[in-house]
Amino acid sequence: MFLVIGILVLIALSVGVAVIAHQRNRHAFAWFVIALFGSPLMGILFLLALPINVDPLNLNDGRENCQRCNERIRKYAKVCPFCGVEHTPNYS
Numbered sequence: 001m002f003l004v005i006g007i008l009v010l011i012a013l014s015v016g017v018a019v020i021a022h023q024r025n026r027h028a029f030a031w032f033v034i035a036l037f038g039s040p041l042m043g044i045l046f047l048l049a050l051p052i053n054v055d056p057l058n059l060n061d062g063r064e065n066c067q068r069c070n071e072r073i074r075k076y077a078k079v080c081p082f083c084g085v086e087h088t089p090n091y092s
């Protein structure tokens with residue numbers, strides 16, 4: 001009986017690790033497997049130690065988030081097509 005509870009707790013913790021991994025743009029399923037077969041505590045510590053992964057899809061696609069509505073808009077757009085707010089192009 002304790003074994004069953006232990007496995008359930010392990011799975012629950014592994015799901016937690018997967019959720020944290022997803023929030024930090026890491027591969028959720030890979031981290032779930034690591035936590036399940038390794039140790040959930042180890043997985044959490046590793047995740048927290050790693051820097052937040054920058055989503056590679058958001059890099060250099062010529063777009064950025066609108067400061068008002070947070071939709072992805074063209075970097076050099078002068079007006080946001082979603083909410084109509086004036087947009088200051090970021091030429092950096």
Ligand SMILES: [Zn+2]
Pocket residue numbers: 066067068069070071080081082083084085
């Ligand atoms: Zn907008």
